Structures are given as structure tokens and as C-alpha cells.
Amino acid sequence: MEFKKMGKMTLGCIAAALSCSAFAVTATPGSLTVATGSAQTVQIANVSGSVSVFSSKSGIATVSMTDATHYRITGTKAGSVVLEFKDSKTSAKVNVTVTTAPSASLNGRLLASNCFQCHGTNGTGGFERLAGKSASEIYGDLKEFASGQEDANGIMAAHAMGFSDDQLRSIASYFSSIR
Numbered sequence: 001m002e003f004k005k006m007g008k009m010t011l012g013c014i015a016a017a018l019s020c021s022a023f024a025v026t027a028t029p030g031s032l033t034v035a036t037g038s039a040q041t042v043q044i045a046n047v048s049g050s051v052s053v054f055s056s057k058s059g060i061a062t063v064s065m066t067d068a069t070h071y072r073i074t075g076t077k078a079g080s081v082v083l084e085f086k087d088s089k090t091s092a093k094v095n096v097t098v099t100t101a102p103s104a105s106l107n108g109r110l111l112a113s114n115c116f117q118c119h120g121t122n123g124t125g126g127f128e129r130l131a132g133k134s135a136s137e138i139y140g141d142l143k144e145f146a147s148g149q150e151d152a153n154g155i156m157a158a159h160a161m162g163f164s165d166d167q168l169r170s171i172a173s174y175f176s177s178i179r
Contacts, residue, residue: 023048027085027092032073034061035099039074041066042085042094049088056082061096075099108174111167114159115175123175131178139172 026045034040044051053063053071060081062074073083075098083094115123115130123130130138144150145160146168160168 024090025051025085025087025092027094029094030092031095031097033097033099034073034075036075036077039072042071042073042083044069044071044085044092047087048090052086054084054086056084060098108170108177111163112171112174115171118155122178124178130175133176135169135172135176137172138175139169142168142172 023046025047028043028045032040032042047069055061055063057079059076060079061076061083063083064072064074066072071085073094073096075096078098078100081096081098083096085092085094109122112123116126118126119128119130120126141150142160142163143165145154145156146163148157148161151157163171
């Protein structure tokens with residue numbers, strides 16, 4: 001009985017709400033965890049028109065369309081991001097957590113052991129003391145050597161060029177932690 005008292009206007013609103021929700025874009029899964037360098041797929045459905053993807057933070061994950069309803073989410077660096085898949089009427093959000101892959105976890109001391117011959121055990125002497133310097137300073141110096149901006153034909157350039165960016169960061173972090 002109470003339902004009839006609502007009138008035509010309310011019934012129209014209920015019908016409109018039901019039809020709108022039936023055509024709301026959806027994304028499955030609604031949240032995911034992906035390791036750096038690996039990818040997972042998100043499926044979207046109930047799309048009205050074209051889809052745009054927005055990210056709450058840049059650089060954490062990349063999104064690429066694999067077909068009309070599937071998007072590949074690739075972890076770029078550790079962190080959390082919200083991806084919003086938006087069509088012409090509605091949007092759906094996917095919470096993404098990017099973790100460091102266990103196999104990609106780098107042991108800074110092991111990598112830095114290559115430096116010990118010239119910079120002393122644990123970077124505490126030798127040509128230049130590295131222990132205790134800031135990670136950003138050490139990393140910056142290593143990047144200059146690796147890119148050839150500094151002493152392109154020297155021994156430091158030869159060593160630095162042999163490491164990936166993540167490995168250089170790990171080495172810099174290790175030396176900055178030594179006192």
C-alpha cells in the first residue's frame with residue numbers, strides 16, 4: 001500500500017535509477033596487487049561510448065588497452081594508486097598496490113662489494129669514503145658515471161654502466177646506511 005502512495009514521480013525516479021545502474025561501467029577486479037615489472041589484467045563491462053583511464057598518481061603503474069574490454073596494468077614502482085575507468089556516463093575505480101617483486105629485491109651490500117676494492121670495505125676508506133653520504137648524492141654521482149657525463153672512459157663509468165637503475169639505487173642506499 002505504501003508503495004502506491006509514492007506516486008508516478010517516485011516510480012519514475014526508481015525506474016531511472018535501475019536503468020542507470022544496469023548500464024554503469026564496471027571493472028573487475030576492484031583491487032589488485034601487482035609486483036614491479038609484472039602485470040595483471042582488469043576487465044571492464046557495461047561501457048557506454050569510449051573509455052578514458054585516469055590515475056591518482058603518476059609513475060606507479062602503466063595501463064594499456066589489450067582489447068575492447070581488457071586493460072593490462074603493469075607495476076612500475078612500489079606504491080598505491082587508484083585507476084579510474086570512465087565512460088560517457090559513469091566510472092569505475094580499481095585500487096592498485098604495486099610491490100617490489102621478491103626476485104627483484106636487491107641486496108645493496110652484495111652489489112656494493114664491487115666497490116670495496118677501491119673505496120674500502122663497506123665504503124669506509126680508499127679513494128673516497130662513501131659510507132654515510134646521502135643516498136641521493138651517491139645515486140646522482142653513479143648516474144653521471146653511468147650516463148658518461150662524468151669521466152666517460154674512466155673506471156667508475158665502466159662499473160656504473162654495468163648496473164641497472166634499481167641496482168644503482170640499492171648501492172647508494174646501502175652506502176648511506178653505513179656510519
